[in-house]
Amino acid sequence: MIKAVIRRDSKGQIFEFEIKGHANYAQHGEDIVCAAVSALSQTVIIGLCDYLNIKCDFKIDSGYLHCKLPFELDKQKRLQADAVLETMVLGIKNIKEGYPSFVKLYEKEV
Incomplete structure (x- = not known):
């Protein structure tokens, strides 16, 4: 099962996320659920780091992404980051709706 944890600050803004596990929907290399969540979450990191030039601290490993x-982000960068991050959350929710036995999503205010 894939577990996605989204951590939000007191303003409701995402400041950290972690995705771990494997869906086990199908065999390795054929698992569309794993592929969808991986592509979505890795694209978010590309968007944040390469497109928005935000220096995020991230780690990607087999079955793990943090x-x-x-x-300290200026208001404009924060708005742009919010758009990218909230789109990821919507995507994960959509995948979870289609495959509820394979994806869990937890949103926590810290």
């Missing part, structure tokens, strides 16, 4: 944003 990303933490810097706390």
Whole structure:
């Protein structure tokens, strides 16, 4: 099962997310659920780091992805990051709706 944890600050803004596990929907290399979540979450990191030039602290490994944003973002960068991150959450929710036995999503305010 894939477990996605989204951590939000007191304003409701995402500052960190972690995705771990494997869906086990199908065999390795044929698992469309794993592929969808992986593509979505890795694209978010590309968007944050390469497109928005935000220096995120991230780690990607087999069945594991963690990303933490810097706390000091100007208002414009924060708005842009919010758009990218909230789109990821919507995508994960959509995948979870189609495959509820294979994806869990937890949103936590820290």
